[in-house]
Amino acid sequence: MTVKIIALLKRRPDITHEQFIERWGENHAKILASLDVTKRNIIRYSQLHVNLQYTETLKQAGRPAADFDGVVEMEVEKLDDFLEIFTDEGYLKVAYPNEDSFLDRTSVQIVAGEPFMKFERDV
Template sequence: MPIRITILIKKLDTVSTEDFHSYWSTKHPSIFLSVPTAQKLLLRYSQYHISRPLTTALRKGAHMPCLEPEFDGAAEFLVESLEDFGAIFADPIYESVVVPDEESFLKRGESMVFVGEEEMKWVDGKAAEGVVLK
């Protein structure tokens, strides 16, 4: 079963929210994906852009108990093994090209990492295999 890694990230204080989301969405992926090991070993890479206005709207409109987001986004990776994931971040190109890029827009030392196995429960408008509806 593939392993999912989610890294919660914070933008640098010196970078505006708009500039952070724009850069991370349009420029950073091509830099990160220039790492040959990433191209070879990643099954999936996606970004989750946290929206404070949408969080506020949910809190007010749906009366949901939502905390103010501490993070600005989440990078999500799907790999076959932890070894594969480690190989990507140990790649010399990652170290020499991607790390300096990340340091230009996010707080690497304040990232939070979650590792686990994804279980799909609802897919394409129906219960996933093994889910019994009552």
């Protein structure tokens, strides 16, 4: 069974949500996808770009809405594959410094677990 990693991300306080989405969604995704450690260790990588209008609508409807700008979803064979990324020389030289342009590292929240599909609508 694989391990699914979910990371909740917030932007740096000195940039806009739109700047965060551009820097993370375009630049950082390309950098990350180019790294050997990523190609070797990550099965699946996707980004959820938070829609601030949806967040506000949820709040107005009385629903709890998390104050994050984006969500990363990754799938790996084992947790060590995920952890290895952060010690990889390529990541440390290229991807990690790029994160400084958009990410508030102090606010990142990570959840890891094993996925169990319980429902899927036929399309």
